[in-house]
Amino acid sequence: MIMAEVRSTMDTHNHERPAWLTAGWIEPRLVVVTLMALIAGSLLERAGASQVLVTAVAVIAYLTGGWFGTVGAIRGLRDRRIDVDMLMILAALGAAVVGAWVEGATLLFLFSLSNVLQDYAIGRSRKAITGLFKLYPEQATVVRNGTKSVVGLDALRVGDLVLIQPGERIPVDGVVTDGRSSVDQSPITGESIPVDKLPGDTVFAGTLNKQGVLDVQVTALASESTLSRIVHMVEQANENKAQTERFLDKFEERYAVAILGFIALLIVVPPLLFGADFGDNFYRAMVVMTVASPCALAISVPASFIAAIASAARSGVLFKGGAYLEQLADIKAVAFDKTGTLTAGEPAVTDIVPLNGMDRADILAIAGAVEARSEHPLAKAITDAADPEAVARIAVTDFEAVPGQGLHAVADGQEVWIGSPQAMAAQLHVPADVHAETLRLEQDGKTVVGITWGGKWRGLIALADQLRPEAKRAVDAMRSRGLTTVMLTGDNPRVADLIAKQVGIDAVHAGLLPQDKAAVIESLRVQYGPVAMVGDGINDAPALAVADLGVAMGAAGTDVALETADLVLMGDKVERLATAIDLSRLARRVVWQNIIFSLSVMIGLIIAAFTIGLALPLGVLGHEGSTVIVVTNGLVQLLLLPTLKSARAGKRAAA
Numbered sequence: 001m002i003m004a005e006v007r008s009t010m011d012t013h014n015h016e017r018p019a020w021l022t023a024g025w026i027e028p029r030l031v032v033v034t035l036m037a038l039i040a041g042s043l044l045e046r047a048g049a050s051q052v053l054v055t056a057v058a059v060i061a062y063l064t065g066g067w068f069g070t071v072g073a074i075r076g077l078r079d080r081r082i083d084v085d086m087l088m089i090l091a092a093l094g095a096a097v098v099g100a101w102v103e104g105a106t107l108l109f110l111f112s113l114s115n116v117l118q119d120y121a122i123g124r125s126r127k128a129i130t131g132l133f134k135l136y137p138e139q140a141t142v143v144r145n146g147t148k149s150v151v152g153l154d155a156l157r158v159g160d161l162v163l164i165q166p167g168e169r170i171p172v173d174g175v176v177t178d179g180r181s182s183v184d185q186s187p188i189t190g191e192s193i194p195v196d197k198l199p200g201d202t203v204f205a206g207t208l209n210k211q212g213v214l215d216v217q218v219t220a221l222a223s224e225s226t227l228s229r230i231v232h233m234v235e236q237a238n239e240n241k242a243q244t245e246r247f248l249d250k251f252e253e254r255y256a257v258a259i260l261g262f263i264a265l266l267i268v269v270p271p272l273l274f275g276a277d278f279g280d281n282f283y284r285a286m287v288v289m290t291v292a293s294p295c296a297l298a299i300s301v302p303a304s305f306i307a308a309i310a311s312a313a314r315s316g317v318l319f320k321g322g323a324y325l326e327q328l329a330d331i332k333a334v335a336f337d338k339t340g341t342l343t344a345g346e347p348a349v350t351d352i353v354p355l356n357g358m359d360r361a362d363i364l365a366i367a368g369a370v371e372a373r374s375e376h377p378l379a380k381a382i383t384d385a386a387d388p389e390a391v392a393r394i395a396v397t398d399f400e401a402v403p404g405q406g407l408h409a410v411a412d413g414q415e416v417w418i419g420s421p422q423a424m425a426a427q428l429h430v431p432a433d434v435h436a437e438t439l440r441l442e443q444d445g446k447t448v449v450g451i452t453w454g455g456k457w458r459g460l461i462a463l464a465d466q467l468r469p470e471a472k473r474a475v476d477a478m479r480s481r482g483l484t485t486v487m488l489t490g491d492n493p494r495v496a497d498l499i500a501k502q503v504g505i506d507a508v509h510a511g512l513l514p515q516d517k518a519a520v521i522e523s524l525r526v527q528y529g530p531v532a533m534v535g536d537g538i539n540d541a542p543a544l545a546v547a548d549l550g551v552a553m554g555a556a557g558t559d560v561a562l563e564t565a566d567l568v569l570m571g572d573k574v575e576r577l578a579t580a581i582d583l584s585r586l587a588r589r590v591v592w593q594n595i596i597f598s599l600s601v602m603i604g605l606i607i608a609a610f611t612i613g614l615a616l617p618l619g620v621l622g623h624e625g626s627t628v629i630v631v632t633n634g635l636v637q638l639l640l641l642p643t644l645k646s647a648r649a650g651k652r653a654a655a
Contacts, residue, residue, distance in 0.1 A: 065108030300594030
């Protein structure tokens with residue numbers, strides 16, 4: 001176990017202790033004490049002070065510099081594991097045995113300093129996530145029985161009415177019951193532009209109310225909010241290690257044992273067989289044990305993945321673990337669900353065809369007035385398209401929904417029928433021109449609604465599920481990255497083909513049930529290789545589970561999507577998948593940069609120890625320096641630079 005992991009574990013167990021009792025507070029101060037003792041000991045030795053005093057100062061340097069390393073080594077032994085901490089402590093003790101206590105103390109100082117710097121760098125990545133908790137206000141204004149009161153978040157209950165003023169953070173997930181405003185919900189969805197909120201709209205804890213006063217009904221406790229689940233998920237993601245990381249964990253354990261065996265032979269064999277000086281040989285063995293320790297190699301992968309996961313989460317992209325971050329870089333094909341993923345998932349009016357002298361506005365007004373009384377899925381789209389004032393002027397009576405035929409009512413004293421022309425044919429004659437126009441619209445993948453008023457056909461209204469504005473950009477982004485795109489849908493082939501042509505999908509599978517989608521994913525894997533499935537996380541659950549990587553979008557506030565997918569796009573922007581792919585590929589490059597660099601430094605230092613008699617302090621400096629470099633490389637490339645880039649993009653969008 002590397003020191004950063006030891007301290008992280010200790011702080012986890014001691015999270016209820018005061019800050020000054022935690023490892024994160026204590027170790028940096030012990031490093032300072034170690035440095036002071038190291039300097040004092042060197043000065044005393046040069047000044048000819050008594051050996052007792054010099055030794056006492058050396059003991060202080062060893063105790064303060066080696067405390068956390070010793071704790072880590074003991075824990076490793078309890079787990080029956082020999083690790084880097086053990087190698088460092090043994091090397092420092094070995095240096096003291098041959099009288100090179102200054103070198104040993106220098107080793108412990110640099111080792112501890114390196115781990116403090118590692119902890120700081122990795123802590124920056126972790127704080128990018130845990131810092132989201134700071135978005136919670138400490139209190140909320142609740143209205144109960146007409147009385148306002150300020151209470152702590154723990155006192156809020158589901159169903160409470162919370163009053164949120166402009167400039168305040170929204171304390172809980174809820175639904176707007178009154179008021180209008182724009183809300184900055186970038187911590188949840190990654191959207192840089194504030195989103196308008198009206199009565200009936202959902203709001204999330206931690207988001208910022210920008211303008212108007214909002215009354216919000218609580219739908220989830222603070223501890224169960226979307227923001228809390230996001231933070232918890234990303235913290236847990238670190239436990240789901242990538243394949244490369246798991247391999248290096250096993251390699252580190254076996255390698256450490258092998259190094260100890262090699263060092264034992266190096267100490268014993270040269271003096272016995274070749275007459276080498278025991279002291280010089282022992283010192284060289286300690287140098288080799290120090291520089292051969294795989295600190296940089298061990299930390300190179302987790303440090304990079306932690307930074308990448310944190311960076312993604314700040315953009316509204318949640319990876320369930322490093323394994324999925326690594327896996328995304330291997331994807332060869334992406335399967336998209338149609339409804340709700342490439343399309344908005346809600347029908348909208350696309351065409352209005354007037355008949356018999358009726359104009360478009362009047363057709364919509366009559367249809368809207370009647371449809372306002374209907375619960376049919378298409379009714380809302382028609383009423384939304386109509387002018388509310390024109391609808392209000394039409395008197396509707398005797399409304400009836402006739403199964404298999406449509407809606408029947410009396411509007412402004414005239415009989416009205418609304419429904420599909422085919423269904424209405426049972427009651428009314430369908431003229432040839434109406435039939436031809438209906439076929440034309442249906443061939444474009446649209447649903448057609450006919451309207452008769454006063455015994456005459458007055459018009460046709462066509463509706464269709466609308467493409468998301470970013471759908472084509474998202475598909476183009478996949479193809480530009482060398483990925484095959486496929487669309488899976490339960491819709492009919494005609495509609496599916498039309499959508500596919502509009503966005504540039506490579507292959508289409510239509511008329512599928514949820515279980516059929518899972519079977520198609522299996523066949524795509526055989527044909528192309530690893531497959532990602534992008535859906536809404538509900539009716540696509542079987543396909544998401546079977547795919548090599550399940551991606552749920554629009555998942556803010558959706559428990560099913562948060563649980564079933566491996567990668568979650570919190571907003572409704574499917575194009576963010578391209579950002580996630582770029583990040584995963586960058587993470588892989590950074591990991592291999594770190595692995596190659598750390599191995600090169602380690603091999604170079606080992607060669608120097610055998611060929612030019614590398615001094616222990618220089619060996620420690622090179623060893624620990626490489627560790628700090630790989631951690632910093634991951635932090636800068638995967639977290640800091642993407643964050644700056646995202647901030648600049650947000651400013652440009654706002655401008």
